[in-house]
Amino acid sequence: MLELKPSEFHRVAAFFESLPYGPSIPNSVISGIGHGRVFANDTARPTAALVYNNGACTVAGAVDDLVFAEQVCQWLLQYHGSDYFILYAFPEAWEPALDGFLGSATRKRRRLDFDFNRATVVQHEGHGNSVPAGYEICRIDEPLMQRIRDVANPYSCNYWKSAAAFVQHGIGFCALHQDAIVGMCYTAFAWQGHHDIDILTAEGHQRKGLGTVLARTFIEHCLKHDLIPSWDCWANNQPSVALAEKLGFERRVEVQVFHGARP
Numbered sequence: 001m002l003e004l005k006p007s008e009f010h011r012v013a014a015f016f017e018s019l020p021y022g023p024s025i026p027n028s029v030i031s032g033i034g035h036g037r038v039f040a041n042d043t044a045r046p047t048a049a050l051v052y053n054n055g056a057c058t059v060a061g062a063v064d065d066l067v068f069a070e071q072v073c074q075w076l077l078q079y080h081g082s083d084y085f086i087l088y089a090f091p092e093a094w095e096p097a098l099d100g101f102l103g104s105a106t107r108k109r110r111r112l113d114f115d116f117n118r119a120t121v122v123q124h125e126g127h128g129n130s131v132p133a134g135y136e137i138c139r140i141d142e143p144l145m146q147r148i149r150d151v152a153n154p155y156s157c158n159y160w161k162s163a164a165a166f167v168q169h170g171i172g173f174c175a176l177h178q179d180a181i182v183g184m185c186y187t188a189f190a191w192q193g194h195h196d197i198d199i200l201t202a203e204g205h206q207r208k209g210l211g212t213v214l215a216r217t218f219i220e221h222c223l224k225h226d227l228i229p230s231w232d233c234w235a236n237n238q239p240s241v242a243l244a245e246k247l248g249f250e251r252r253v254e255v256q257v258f259h260g261a262r263p
Contacts, residue, residue, distance in 0.1 A: 001050070001071035004038045012040055012049035015060040021113050021255045022088050024189035024196045024230060026051035026058040033169045033190055035161045041068035053189070054158035055082035063093045073101035079262045082158060087258040098258060106260040110235035114249035116228055132208045137217055140172035140186055148174065152181040153200055159188045171195060173217045175210045185214035195222060196230045215247055
């Protein structure tokens with residue numbers, strides 16, 4: 001398994017351009033927007049590749065190189081820079097080989113991907129945007145993203161090289177309560193106008209409608225700027241599924257992934 005330099009990422013781009021699920025995850029890295037690493041079975045003429053976006057990762061290309069498949073699995077199980085990984089594989093023919101090499105070290109789980117139906121979302125525009133008393137909704141700028149990275153949600157460091165990189169390529173909104181960041185909805189992965197949503201409300205501030213307000217604000221910003229919000233979640237995460245459908249997203253496909261967690 002050979003790591004590519006950023007100037008070489010384009011050599012594997014064709015494997016990921018037409019993914020049926022989660023295309024922003026690897027393509028944000030390949031395009032130079034996201035924060036991650038790229039590996040291939042050959043640097044000059046690759047036939048298979050892994051794009052690792054700090055825990056979210058995708059393997060694609062020809063399935064016949066079992067040595068590469070084994071190396072990918074061994075590398076992932078070392079948990080480089082993250083205490084988990086979610087591995088997507090395209091085509092599905094990758095799954096038997098990955099299953100054999102990953103074995104009981106991972107769980108096979110299902111994720112749901114939703115379509116953004118602009119017409120449906122427009123019908124909901126302006127509804128449910130009432131901010132609860134005592135809270136303020138703010139656009140995330142560089143200082144706010146740095147606070148999010150440092151205190152409110154350090155995990156966001158995995159997605160973006162820096163707060164400045166987020167401001168350049170992403171969008172987001174946060175909820176403030178007594179000047180503390182208690183909720184956020186922001187771009188996790190961005191590629192070709194698609195903005196994959198990451199959303200979080202702190203304990204003690206949930207069930208007040210903050211998630212709905214933040215998500216609607218994010219979506220309406222996308223509508224005004226011809227951007228495409230994207231939503232996906234674990235298939236058994238009923239609150240997330242319910243919120244997506246409440247916001248006007250529609251279920252598109254359910255896919256199996258390999259989920260590893262550091263012991």
